[in-house]
Amino acid sequence: MPHPALQYFLNRLLIRSPLTEExxxxxxSMRFHLAQVSxxxxxxxxxxxxxxxxxxxxxxxxxxxxxxNGMRQITAxxxxxxxxxxxxxxxxxxxxxxQALSAPLTYLKIPHEELLRVSRAHPRVxxxxxxxxxxxxxxxAQWVVSLGRRDAAARTAHLLCEMALRLxxxxxxxxxxxxxxxxxxxxxDALGITPVxxxxxxxxxxxQGVLSWTGRTIRVLDWDGLVRIASFDGGYLEMRRE
Amino acid sequence: MPHPALQYFLNRLLIRSPLTEExxxxxxSMRFHLAQVSxxxxxxxxxxxxxxxxxxxxxxxxxxxxxxNGMRQITAxxxxxxxxxxxxxxxxxxxxxxQALSAPLTYLKIPHEELLRVSRAHPRVxxxxxxxxxxxxxxxAQWVVSLGRRDAAARTAHLLCEMALRLxxxxxxxxxxxxxxxxxxxxxDALGITPVxxxxxxxxxxxQGVLSWTGRTIRVLDWDGLVRIASFDGGYLEMRRE
DNA sequence: CGCATAGTTGAACGCGGTCAACGTGAGTGG
DNA sequence: CCACTCACGTTGACCGCGTTCAACTATGCG
Numbered sequence: 034m035p036h037p038a039l040q041y042f043l044n045r046l047l048i049r050s051p052l053t054e055e056x057x058x059x060x061x062s063m064r065f066h067l068a069q070v071s072x073x074x075x076x077x078x079x080x081x082x083x084x085x086x087x088x089x090x091x092x093x094x095x096x097x098x099x100x101x102n103g104m105r106q107i108t109a110x111x112x113x114x115x116x117x118x119x120x121x122x123x124x125x126x127x128x129x130x131x132q133a134l135s136a137p138l139t140y141l142k143i144p145h146e147e148l149l150r151v152s153r154a155h156p157r158v159x160x161x162x163x164x165x166x167x168x169x170x171x172x173x174a175q176w177v178v179s180l181g182r183r184d185a186a187a188r189t190a191h192l193l194c195e196m197a198l199r200l201x202x203x204x205x206x207x208x209x210x211x212x213x214x215x216x217x218x219x220x221x222d223a224l225g226i227t228p229v230x231x232x233x234x235x236x237x238x239x240x241q242g243v244l245s246w247t248g249r250t251i252r253v254l255d256w257d258g259l260v261r262i263a264s265f266d267g268g269y270l271e272m273r274r275e
Numbered sequence: 276m277p278h279p280a281l282q283y284f285l286n287r288l289l290i291r292s293p294l295t296e297e298x299x300x301x302x303x304s305m306r307f308h309l310a311q312v313s314x315x316x317x318x319x320x321x322x323x324x325x326x327x328x329x330x331x332x333x334x335x336x337x338x339x340x341x342x343x344n345g346m347r348q349i350t351a352x353x354x355x356x357x358x359x360x361x362x363x364x365x366x367x368x369x370x371x372x373x374q375a376l377s378a379p380l381t382y383l384k385i386p387h388e389e390l391l392r393v394s395r396a397h398p399r400v401x402x403x404x405x406x407x408x409x410x411x412x413x414x415x416a417q418w419v420v421s422l423g424r425r426d427a428a429a430r431t432a433h434l435l436c437e438m439a440l441r442l443x444x445x446x447x448x449x450x451x452x453x454x455x456x457x458x459x460x461x462x463x464d465a466l467g468i469t470p471v472x473x474x475x476x477x478x479x480x481x482x483q484g485v486l487s488w489t490g491r492t493i494r495v496l497d498w499d500g501l502v503r504i505a506s507f508d509g510g511y512l513e514m515r516r517e
Numbered sequence: 518c519g520c521a522t523a524g525t526t527g528a529a530c531g532c533g534g535t536c537a538a539c540g541t542g543a544g545t546g547g
Numbered sequence: 548c549c550a551c552t553c554a555c556g557t558t559g560a561c562c563g564c565g566t567t568c569a570a571c572t573a574t575g576c577g
Contacts, residue, residue, distance in 0.1 A: 049366075080510070098420035100506045106423040108416045120413070123406040124291075128413065128511045156395055163405040164365040170412035171362070171370060174350045177415060178340035180422035181348040181467030185533070216555065225423030230533055232557060248542095264342045268322070269370045427565070458523065472565055474525060490523095490574090518577100525572070532566090540557070547550080 035061040038090035038141055041114030041203065048202075049168065049271055050161035059151045060158060065141040076131040076140070077118070083125055085142040087117040092138035093214040095223070097130045107223035109173060110134065110196070110215070114203050119166055122148045135214035135249075171269045180225050183264070188224045189234045190263035193244070195270065197253065202272050209253040238262075277303040280332035280383055283356030283445065290444075291410065291513055292403035301393045301400060307383040318373040318382070319360070325367055327384040329359040334380035335456040337465070339372045349465035351415060352376065352438070352457070356445050361408055364390045377456035377491075413511045422467050425506070430466045431476045432505035435486070437512065439495065444514050451495040480504075 043060050046052065052060075065088070070076060077083050079099060087094070089111045096109040096117060108129065111117045117131050122145045152159035172195070179188045197208040206212060213220075221231035238244055243258040244251060253259055285302050288294065294302075307330070312318060319325050321341060329336070331353045338351040338359060350371065353359045359373050364387045394401035414437070421430045439450040448454060455462075463473035480486055485500040486493060495501055 096416075098416055100420065100424060101508050102506055104424050106420045108419045120409045123402065123409045124413070124513060126510075126513075129416065153398055156398060156401065159398065159401055159405070160365065163401070163408065166405065166409055166412065167362045167365045170408065170415060171366070173412060173415045173419060174338075174340055174371065176419050177350045177422060178342065178348045180419060181465075182342060182346050218555075223423075227534055228556085229535080229558090233533090236557080264344055266343050268368075271366060271368075460523075469566060470524085471526090471567080475565090478525080520577085521575090523572100523574080526570085528568090530565105530567075532564095533562105534564090535562075536560090538558085541555085543552100543554090545550100545552080547548100 036065065036067070036090065036141060038088050038113060039063065039065075042088055042116060045114050045203070046161045046165060049164055050157070052157060052161060056155045056158050056161075059155055063143055063147040063151060065143045065147070067139065068142055069137050069139045070133045072133045072136050072138075074132065076133075077121075077127060079128055079130045081127070083118070083121050083127055084146075085144045086119050086121055086148060087131060088141040088143055089113050089115050089117060090139045090141055092133060092135040092140075094138055094140065095132055095134045095215075095219065097132060098128075099130065105130075105222070106225065107219065108176070109169070110223065112196075112199055112203050113205060116143075116165065119148070119162055119169070121145070122152075122162070123166075134216075134219050168271050171271065175269045176223075185224070185226050185230055186234050186237060187263055188226070189220070189231070189238065190243075190259050191265055192220065192224060193251065193253070194260060194263050194265040194267070197251075198267050198270055198272065202270075209256055211251055212249050213251050214249050278307065278309070278332065278383060280330050280355060281305065281307075284330055284358060287356050287445070288403045288407060292399070292406050294399060294403060298397045298400050298403075301397055305385055305389040305393060307385045307389070309381065310384055311379050311381045312375045314375045314378050314380075316374065318375075319363075319369060321370055321372045323369070325360070325363050325369055326388075327386045328361050328363055328390060329373060330383040330385055331355050331357050331359060332381040332383055334375060334377040334382075336380055336382065337374055337376045337457075337461065339374060340370075341372065347372075347464070348467070349461065350418070351411070352465065354438075354441055354445050355447060358385075358407065361390070361404055361411075363387070364394075364404070365408075376458075376461050410513050413513065417511045418465075427466070427468050427472055428476050428479060429505055430468070431462070431473070431480065432485075432501050433507055434462065434466060435493065435495070436502060436505050436507040436509070439493075440509050440512055440514065444512075451498055453493055454491050455493050456491050 094111040095107045097105045098108045200211045201208045218228040221228045243255040336353040337349045339347045340350045442453045443450045460470040463470045485497040
């Protein structure tokens with residue numbers, strides 16, 4: 034019986050990449066080690082060679098880019114079914130860190146040799162992995178657009194729209210009611226603003242009546258309003274089934 | 276006799292991916308159409324299906340993310356030997372535009388069927404392509420860090436360091452003397468600042484004595500100084516030969 | 518010569534940063 | 548059961564980086 038996270042991961046791949054039964058079984062049969070971490074602990078220290086990729090099973094993970102002076106910036110967030118660093122199968126020397134953003138975070142450590150064994154035996158699986166990396170890059174590119182062109186409120190709204198759709202797609206709630214297991218400080222980090230200003234934006238969004246946000250639970254009261262504030266177009270998430 | 280741009284592209288791949296003579300020949304033998312464009316013309320309009328990828332032969336190309344309201348943000352820059360949108364081989368419906376940033380820009384249109392034919396016949400080539408996309412994503416992730424954590428001067432210095440190394444690696448000048456064929460307005464766009472402020476930053480960098488910048492020619496007078504201002508660490512470019 | 522594009526500079530404004538304080542809820546130990 | 552602690556959320560006052568608007572210069576090209 035494969036771990037449910039592998040099934041989630043496979044389902045995510047199947048949205049964009051058709052795979053035969055045999056290929057699906059190959060993915061589900063990959064060996065792994067189950068692990069769990071607390072926030073503020075690097076799953077992988079940056080600048081080192083890694084031998085496995087991490088598949089989020091439960092919780093929220095963040096990828097941190099870092100400057101030589103030690104400052105960090107969240108460059109991606111990963112929800113259950115996401116392979117945090119499938120990239121590292123192709124570039125084992127990672128230049129970033131992955132950390133838990135929620136407690137607890139459970140994840141599967143899948144050895145690169147397993148990923149490469151399967152992808153080399155099944156070229157269509159290799160393409161599915163490649164395609165998954167491309168979607169990840171597409172999301173990061175949208176973050177660049179957000180950081181470069183949107184003000185703090187639009188950035189926040191945009192991230193919320195993105196996470197709402199991704200969580201809905203992953204079966205973790207609906208776009209109008211979901212758990213965003215990150216602190217306001219984490220979100221501020223990802224958006225390139227200060228936690229103080231993040232909080233002001235949250236207050237403003239509440240005043241606009243587009244959402245209620247208590248603890249880690251977000252309820253979107255006016256989805257179209259949120260989309261409008263964000264100038265959101267979800268096409269880049271590539272979640273439509275062809 | 277293959278086009279020199281294909282050779283540049285192959286050389287770039289070989290930095291990170293060892294390939295046999297047969298695999299190299301397969302890449303060099305891909306069919307293509309030579310094309311040329313002026314600035315401010317989309318090579319590919321966003322939201323459409325594309326059937327080929329673009330390999331820059333001469334000049335500078337930019338990838339533009341765009342907001343529903345029409346505002347645009349440069350999310351990547353491509354120099355000779357770069358495949359702008361190798362991504363599109365895996366996701367043919369592109370959510371961005373590619374434009375020339377220099378006049379003229381010449382490039383090779385390589386049909387996806389060619390790329391896929393070669394990559395399916397040679398799994399190691401598929402991995403080389405996959406790896407190339409991962410490096411591209413790594414660069415974009417660094418841009419997120421820049422936009423999120425660096426001030427305007429550091430951002431500018433960082434982009435200059437990046438382009439200096441990439442151009443040097445591509446055989447287009449040295450890191451201390453190169454042509455950056457983009458206008459200050461384009462660079463400002465990529466860095467998420469206004470052209471006006473971009474110019475002030477250039478003036479400041481000149482006053483610091485780290486570079487001279489006349490027309491499109493940049494001369495770095497103090498490389499270490501520029502690196503310090505940028506907090507630059509080139510590891511993410513993955514240009515060391517293993 | 519005339520026009521367009523790129524670069525340059527000044528003055529005033531405002532978004533978001535910075536600093537500092539306080540509120541609040543969960544967990545912990547006396 | 549209360550006191551204490553710690554992390555997270557919240558709010559106010561002031562400040563500065565970068566924007567905005569406007570003008571002017573330089574360069575190249577028909």
